[in-house]
Amino acid sequence: MEQLTVEKLIELLKSSDPFVRRDAWLAAGPLGASALRPLADLATTGELEISRAANRGMWQIVRYVGAPGREEFRRPVVETLGEMVGDTRLPVQLRRDIVWMLSEIIKDEEIDQASALPLLLDADLGEDVRMALQRVAGPNAIGVLKAGFAQSQGEHRTAIACSLRKCGIAIDEPPCPKLVPRKTTAVKPVGRDA
């Protein structure tokens, strides 16, 4: 393949040939931060399989820049993803993906508590942000979880409490409901007399 540019990548991802699309997203990693926005746009607007390929290109970049020794590529990717996660023009499901991308490569010291807290409290993203912070589990991530615990209510507060316990923070209440059954079925044992 000739020297891949962002423009060329996007062109190849729009190909009707699935093998061309696959080889394109597989090669996306070294393009780094500069390709993320165009890929997100294509993931948002493209036909089903083109959208999937674009999304995989974003993941490929994250996996590439997260390798040891690629710090100069990783940092701008984190910055760009950090901007994109707050972009409400992007579909919610893509923003959730971005949360998980960040969970793999963001350093704890790069988490800005003031910016992260609204995301933790966001109705659409909060659960994914909770899980991402739990994965990072450094002082800043735990700080956001603590602040979120103080400001949230109901089931989300309970979920954050579980994350904090996972991070080694003692939380007495609310208790973890993981073993409490909740869902019933209308199915009855077949052949059993009423």
Add this chain to the structure above:
Amino acid sequence: MPGHQNRVKRRDFLKTAGLGVAAGTAAIPDLISPRALASNGKPGANERIRVAHIGMGGRGRGLYGEMRGLREAGLCEHVAVCDVDDKRLEEASKIVGPQADVYRDYRYILERKDVDAVVIATPDHWHGVQFVHAAECGKHIYCEKPACCTIEEGKAMIEAARRNKIASQIGSQGRSQPEAYLAHRYLVNGNIGRVYRVDCWHYPSPVDKSHTPDSDPPPELDWDLWLGPLRWRPYNKRYLHGVFRWLLESGGGQIRDRGAHVMSCAMWWLGADGTGPVEVEATGTPPEEGLWDSCVEMKVTYVFKNPDWILTWNQPGEPVPPEERTGKEPGGKILRPGYGAVYRGEKGTMVHWGGDGGTWVEKKVREWVPPPGAKDVYKSPGHFEDWFEGIRIGKKTIMNVEAGVGVAFLCILGNLSYMLGRKLHWDPVKQEIIGDEQARRLMVRPQRHPYHL
């Protein structure tokens, strides 16, 4: 299947169980003290084990069928079935009978004090969580393979089993097959010398060419409960049933499905349970389109040290044509030649096909007659029977959770190396990835509330 022909009579089973203790204590230390079991209110030697089934899809129903011998011998009864798909639940009720209660949420089963044991046959992304929850509720556990989807899950499973003193069996039943015993004995007696390399082969994974968009879930399915620990996403019918296998997040592809069988045999026969590789390097070809993202073709190399040997997983690799058989061999005819492994020793090679409920070895292995003084190895009475011995007498099972997790870790590390596109370094003692922060993060995959460890 040959390995499940054992219609165990009650007296025969108990006699075998006694032998199992002797063999088990010679080879592996007991995990569970019988006194602990008794004190925990578990059944005595002549009481039926009350079993509940979590997940009654194709594999769950298959496992119910495989317990027939034990059921007919009066050694167990099936008191409940659970599935998140009402159609499957109703079908399961028809099969198991009206005495079994029906549930959508497995936690109703776990809170029942009259359930001794659970059989978990849910999609793989549920195994770790349900295993840990069941152990925390004091249930003995048969859990389908692969044991877990992440390193964190595997460690939690081992800890939960130890802390709660439950007997566990992971469903890599290849270890319990009659010809697996012959292969093990053949290798242990040095017939091919020191084994320095094992090359597994398996046919490639499928590609989803259906171009299926997301949609609303069908009314009979509880999509939230099916997803369980996985992060939320819209329903797509190409996630299930069965085809969850081809998603890296849930099934992990062929390597986590059949790798948990074929590599399980290698770890058992080479005495490598409790060890692990120091390097893992994978390359693979992703599907060209579709929802599924596990490798179509794949090659993984695992480097073990002290002792030094290499294990490789290859899709498709170099399949060995199946040998001709009459059907009267211990394992019968070779039904699944599409996967297997070649063992390379300093004095020769050994081939096996399959590695799961069908495990077949070549003729020279089957016909080898141990000379006087030859070493013998543990002979499983059957995978479920072996688990029941673990429940009843505290014997360490043949595919206990430590062994099952060890094999699952091989599969997980192979997929992680593929996903990241680089070699991973693994500390087999601490069970941690070394020197790669992103890979270390991926040892953990936080789970959706409240479906978490």
